[in-house]
Amino acid sequence: MTEKEKMLSGEMYDPMDSKLVKERLKARLLFQEINNIKDNEKEKRDTLFYKLLKNAKEGLWIEPPFYCDYGYNIKAGKNVFMNFNCCILDVAEVVIGDNCMLGPNVQIYTATHPLEASKRNSGREFAKSIRIGKNVWIGGNAVINPGISIGNNVVIGSGAVVTKSFPDDVFIAGNPAKIINSINNS
Secondary structure, three states: OOHHHHHHOOOOEOOOOHHHHHHHHHHHHHHHHHHOOOHHHHHHHHHHHHHHOOOOOOOOEEOOOEEEOOOOOEEEOOOOEEOOOEEEEOOOOEEEOOOOEEOOOOEEEOEEOOOOHHHHOOOOEEEOOEEEOOOOEEOOOOEEOOOOEEOOOOEEOOOOEEOOOEOOOEEEEOOOOEEEEEOOOO
């Protein structure tokens, strides 16, 4: 397997592989260009965001600055809004459902490292995909950790640190995040 194939399958891989370094650089140069576009050039910015996030559906709105590792592992549904300074480490797939809103400074991390120091010091890493359902609102400064699934119609409070998966129709908050109450979406 190539290092990219290992990365995408969730196995330990070498992030310094030349192909992966080139792909991250390509994404970085593109989001740096996007982040420097003037506000009155929204059409140009949108075109470049769709180039960076090739798997995004219509209605994508991102307020720069925005940061990611590759871009191609982000699958954004219809009408996804990301506020200022969002960072998505998309080493593995990140699926964001339709009608989701991400507050400022939301961080979504698929990348992770071994717990054992000797393995961690090898420089190799792995990733776990993240799934975010439809109609989810993620408050500012929330962090979504690797391997998490968030149900539909969930609200995540500002500053929450999401360390486990949650079902549909709940409000979660805190560090670590926990269910505060159910939401009646009938």
